[in-house]
Amino acid sequence: MKKQTVALILGILFFTISNAQNDTEMTESSQQNKAKGQLLTFLTFQKEDAEQAMNFYVSLFDNSEVLEVKRWGPGMPSKEGTIMHATFQLNGSLYMCSDSPPIHEWDFTPGVSNFVNCSNEAELEFLFGKLAENGQVLMPLNNYGFSQKFGFVTDQFGVSWQLNLQ
Amino acid sequence: MKTTTFLTFVGDQCGKAKEAIDFYTSLFPNSELKKTIHYAEGEAGGTPELIKFGVFTLNGTEYMVSESNYTHAWSFSPAVSLFLESDSESELQGYFEQLSTHGGMVMVPFDSYETGDYGFGKKFGWCQDQFGVNWQFLLSEQSDS
Numbered sequence: 001m002k003k004q005t006v007a008l009i010l011g012i013l014f015f016t017i018s019n020a021q022n023d024t025e026m027t028e029s030s031q032q033n034k035a036k037g038q039l040l041t042f043l044t045f046q047k048e049d050a051e052q053a054m055n056f057y058v059s060l061f062d063n064s065e066v067l068e069v070k071r072w073g074p075g076m077p078s079k080e081g082t083i084m085h086a087t088f089q090l091n092g093s094l095y096m097c098s099d100s101p102p103i104h105e106w107d108f109t110p111g112v113s114n115f116v117n118c119s120n121e122a123e124l125e126f127l128f129g130k131l132a133e134n135g136q137v138l139m140p141l142n143n144y145g146f147s148q149k150f151g152f153v154t155d156q157f158g159v160s161w162q163l164n165l166q
Numbered sequence: 167m168k169t170t171t172f173l174t175f176v177g178d179q180c181g182k183a184k185e186a187i188d189f190y191t192s193l194f195p196n197s198e199l200k201k202t203i204h205y206a207e208g209e210a211g212g213t214p215e216l217i218k219f220g221v222f223t224l225n226g227t228e229y230m231v232s233e234s235n236y237t238h239a240w241s242f243s244p245a246v247s248l249f250l251e252s253d254s255e256s257e258l259q260g261y262f263e264q265l266s267t268h269g270g271m272v273m274v275p276f277d278s279y280e281t282g283d284y285g286f287g288k289k290f291g292w293c294q295d296q297f298g299v300n301w302q303f304l305l306s307e308q309s310d311s
Contacts, residue, residue: 035251039194039225041171042249042302061167090169093227096249109240111298115172115230123167146219158245162172 025069035067035087040094041112043159046102050083053157054097060130061090077101090114108158110138115162124149124165131155131163171248172230175217176238179297183217183233186297193264194225211236225250244273247292247300253309255289262291262303269296276303 045053051069058064069086072078082099089095118124128141128151138160139152149165175183184202191197202220205212211234212218220231252258262276276291289305 036306037225037250037252039227039248039250042247044245044247046245061169091167093169104244106243106245108245109243110238111174111176111240111242112246113172113174115170116167117170118167127167 025071035094035096038094040087040096041114043095043097043108044100044104045083045097045157046100046104046107047157048079048082048099049157050086050097050099053155053159054083054086054088054095056155056157057090057095058088060127063092064088064090067094072099077103108154108160110152110154110160113152113160113162116164118163118165121149121165124151124163127161128153128163131161170228170230171246172232173242173299175231175233175297176236177241179241180212180233180235181216182297183220183231186295186299187220187222187231189264189268189295190224191222193261196226197224198222200228224248242298242300244292244294244300247302249302249304251304251306253306255305255309258289258291258303258305261301262293265295265301266291266293270294273300 043050043053054066058066065088067087067089070084072080072082072084074080078084078099078101083097085096085098087094087096116127118127125141132153134156136154137151138154139150141149141151144150147164147166151163152160153163154160175181175186187199191199200221200223203218204214205216205218207214213235216233216235217231218233222229222231250258250261259276266272270293272293274290274292276289278289288307288309291303292300294300
């Protein structure tokens with residue numbers, strides 16, 4: 001896809017986001033807008049599954065919660081009720097996600113992944129098992145020389161994870 | 167089990183990680199390269215010039231990095247981007263200009279997309295830098311400008 005086309009599509013998408021009139025759902029802890037001033041990682045989904053993915057990740061990690069959700073309204077490019085943008089934290093690290101209309105040629109790649117240092121083997125195996133369900137194992141759990149155990153997996157939503165036990 | 171965003175430099179970007187980290191840490195305050203481990207001579211995946219594993223911080227957030235000279239079908243993609251919301255228009259403008267030039271490109275110009283009070287900040291921009299990493303910048307509704 002030509003660069004200009006990508007820019008145009010993103011521009012149209014954002015123009016629509018900008019004009020949305022939906023109310024924002026906020027949990028109590030998000031009132032101070034934790035995300036402001038902090039560089040965070042933003043995941044763009046194109047299969048209307050951002051909320052499912054976000055809830056899945058929040059369920060897997062301790063100290064994790066959905067902080068803010070803003071939804072697409074009627075007559076917008078993405079399906080009504082899906083995520084326009086949402087903020088969540090996984091064990092204290094902040095993330096955002098969005099359901100984009102499925103118009104982009106790109107999708108998730110392992111180029112940017114989430115690295116998790118696990119505190120014990122049970123945790124490593126639990127997370128790896130959950131993330132590998134309907135996903136794709138890129139490197140099975142094994143000792144690759146740089147740690148006790150390591151695995152690289154792309155989950156069912158296309159997001160990549162590196163799980164490590166020092 | 168803290169989660170950390172991990173950038174893997176492959177293909178045309180393999181060998182440019184140090185340059186990228188130096189560029190990013192020069193742009194953002196409260197940023198530093200904390201650690202790099204290079205490949206050993208003859209080690210699979212890289213040469214001694216390449217970073218096997220590194221840790222750096224940008225604006226206080228920790229990132230990890232690796233370079234791999236294996237042939238991969240993938241590289242960076244806009245599906246995962248780095249996002250910053252701030253009250254300072256000049257700060258965001260500066261980041262956007264630096265990251266979208268020097269071989270980078272503008273995906274959505276950093277500009278106002280609606281005059282009134284809308285749900286996603288006063289100004290927004292999306293760019294891809296020279297290394298293929300994507301960035302989104304958002305000027306807060308609460309900003310003074």
